[in-house]
Amino acid sequence: MKIKRSGRLVDMSYYLMQHPHELVPLTYFSERYQSAKSSISEDLGIIKHTFEESGIGTLQTVAGAAGGVRYIPMVSKEEATKFITELCELFAKPERLLPGGYLYLTDILGNPRIVKQIGLLFASMFAKRKIDVVMTVATKGIPLAYAVAEYLQVPVVIVRRDSKVTEGSTVSINYVSGSSKRIQTMLLARRSLEVGSNVLIIDDFMKAGGTINGMISLLEEFDAKVAGIGVLVESEDIEERLVDEYYSLLQLSDVNIKDKAINVVEGNFIVQYNPIID
Amino acid sequence: MKIKRSGRLVDMSYYLMQHPHELVPLTYFSERYQSAKSSISEDLGIIKHTFEESGIGTLQTVAGAAGGVRYIPMVSKEEATKFITELCELFAKPERLLPGGYLYLTDILGNPRIVKQIGLLFASMFAKRKIDVVMTVATKGIPLAYAVAEYLQVPVVIVRRDSKVTEGSTVSINYVSGSSKRIQTMLLARRSLEVGSNVLIIDDFMKAGGTINGMISLLEEFDAKVAGIGVLVESEDIEERLVDEYYSLLQLSDVNIKDKAINVVEGNFIVQYNPIID
Numbered sequence: 210m211k212i213k214r215s216g217r218l219v220d221m222s223y224y225l226m227q228h229p230h231e232l233v234p235l236t237y238f239s240e241r242y243q244s245a246k247s248s249i250s251e252d253l254g255i256i257k258h259t260f261e262e263s264g265i266g267t268l269q270t271v272a273g274a275a276g277g278v279r280y281i282p283m284v285s286k287e288e289a290t291k292f293i294t295e296l297c298e299l300f301a302k303p304e305r306l307l308p309g310g311y312l313y314l315t316d317i318l319g320n321p322r323i324v325k326q327i328g329l330l331f332a333s334m335f336a337k338r339k340i341d342v343v344m345t346v347a348t349k350g351i352p353l354a355y356a357v358a359e360y361l362q363v364p365v366v367i368v369r370r371d372s373k374v375t376e377g378s379t380v381s382i383n384y385v386s387g388s389s390k391r392i393q394t395m396l397l398a399r400r401s402l403e404v405g406s407n408v409l410i411i412d413d414f415m416k417a418g419g420t421i422n423g424m425i426s427l428l429e430e431f432d433a434k435v436a437g438i439g440v441l442v443e444s445e446d447i448e449e450r451l452v453d454e455y456y457s458l459l460q461l462s463d464v465n466i467k468d469k470a471i472n473v474v475e476g477n478f479i480v481q482y483n484p485i486i487d
Numbered sequence: 488m489k490i491k492r493s494g495r496l497v498d499m500s501y502y503l504m505q506h507p508h509e510l511v512p513l514t515y516f517s518e519r520y521q522s523a524k525s526s527i528s529e530d531l532g533i534i535k536h537t538f539e540e541s542g543i544g545t546l547q548t549v550a551g552a553a554g555g556v557r558y559i560p561m562v563s564k565e566e567a568t569k570f571i572t573e574l575c576e577l578f579a580k581p582e583r584l585l586p587g588g589y590l591y592l593t594d595i596l597g598n599p600r601i602v603k604q605i606g607l608l609f610a611s612m613f614a615k616r617k618i619d620v621v622m623t624v625a626t627k628g629i630p631l632a633y634a635v636a637e638y639l640q641v642p643v644v645i646v647r648r649d650s651k652v653t654e655g656s657t658v659s660i661n662y663v664s665g666s667s668k669r670i671q672t673m674l675l676a677r678r679s680l681e682v683g684s685n686v687l688i689i690d691d692f693m694k695a696g697g698t699i700n701g702m703i704s705l706l707e708e709f710d711a712k713v714a715g716i717g718v719l720v721e722s723e724d725i726e727e728r729l730v731d732e733y734y735s736l737l738q739l740s741d742v743n744i745k746d747k748a749i750n751v752v753e754g755n756f757i758v759q760y761n762p763i764i765d
Contacts, residue, residue, distance in 0.1 A: 220543075259498050263498050265498075307652065351626065367597070401593050
């Protein structure tokens with residue numbers, strides 16, 4: 210199709226948003242719009258400028274014959290801080306308190322817009338690392354893992370606690386839950402992860418870190434590497450954390466059942482987040 | 488920010504894509520860009536034209552004081568057909584065959600781009616129905632449900648087969664699995680669904696329809712209504728289907744373990760899909 214700059218800008222923006230972290234050759238666009246590469250370059254300049262101004266992310270240009278342009282979704286520090294502050298308020302509502310001090314979070318994790326934004330934050334944090342796959346454990350972490358994976362354009366693998374006939378042969382490990390000290394099992398389909406993969410672990414909740422530690426042990430069975438760890442909420446007052454380097458959006462510091470008070474503060478994500486638009 | 492048309496087109500496209508099915512007042516854009524409403528209207532005309540030309544969807548304009556513009560994601564029939572044909576080929580690979588005639592689909596359901604496109608197809612099919620929430624059953628249907636819900640901008644609720652302390656009180660029902668005739672249980676957190684909700688049911692696989700029928704029974708407990716049913720794959724040679732109106736992208740018509748042959752054809756979706764860009 211031969212279209213004008215205005216139409217190209219709309220169509221290119223859509224295309225780039227649908228293909229984050231993918232190197233798109235300039236010839237793809239010049240053929241798609243039957244336009245000169247110089248016009249395409251100008252268009253990309255406008256898009257890059259607007260993306261950066263609006264805090265949507267940036268475009269990376271790779272020069273040379275094998276070059277092209279790559280859209281890196283990247284939230285600004287200001288936007289990330291604002292979102293985390295809003296999440297804190299959302300979490301701290303007293304009506305979330307369930308018997309036993311658990312929190313009802315189904316509405317938050319069931320909201321696609323919130324889930325997507327959480328995905329964007331982690332995808333921004335880990336944008337510069339080499340990541341081949343996002344891993345989580347069923348069930349609550351699943352939507353978060355997909356949201357991150359969509360922005361990074363990598364597949365998701367899901368660790369389960371029970372075996373399913375529809376997954377073929379599996380690799381299983383036993384691990385000790387950090388808080389209850391009970392022995393548990395988790396497993397992963399053998400086919401689902403390639404040897405040597407760089408794996409980003411995403412989960413909704415981390416207490417002592419036993420589950421995440423279990424996932425790390427499972428990765429060793431696949432000769433895979435941990436490329437990063439991101440959790441939505443971590444709980445405070447843990448004597449000994451089993452996991453070293455991780456990023457948490459929120460920290461649950463105090464749940465007082467008697468007074469129906471929940472104290473949620475920002476996790477370690479925001480202080481360590483330095484988005485660099487280059 | 489005061490920006491030129493070219494920048495506005497990029498930023499507006501992004502904003503609309505992030506807010507599908509949401510009525511955005513023209514004043515939102517005219518204030519955001521400090522531009523006259525007449526300019527914004529022209530911009531929207533360009534975006535609408537490009538979206539429709541590119542098969543991205545359409546913009547609906549609502550006139551009047553409470554009016555505005557709404558982005559309706561909508562895949563063209565041509566694109567939908569192409570995608571379903573590709574899915575058929577992907578499903579029919581002999582190496583997917585597992586003992587017992589099951590199919591290994593973890594790689595397909597773990598690919599965020601495929602999952603997103605499946606979501607777009609169902610969101611397009613059900614774009615004109617009143618839908619308040621998307622429902623699925625753990626675990627395989629979860630990413631599909633989120634993909635649909637993201638395009639429709641509604642929440643997701645997840646039916647489980649086991650109770651979790653972190654969901655508060657639940658409503659459970661017993662149902663008879665259509666193929667194995669066994670009695671099973673499914674449950675849903677009481678808080679997760681409002682009375683009278685219009686619910687779109689999404690699942691990955693339908694045999695006789697027992698699970699989906701169970702979800703329908705569960706909806707009755709909440710005085711909620713079925714707004715539609717979409718499944719990725721249905722199996723053929725079912726004597727008696729328990730569910731009437733549903734849309735399937737694919738139909739698994741023959742799995743021959745001995746010859747390692749899988750026959751996958753298009754489901755009933757495509758013949759009934761008539762996207763209307765208005």
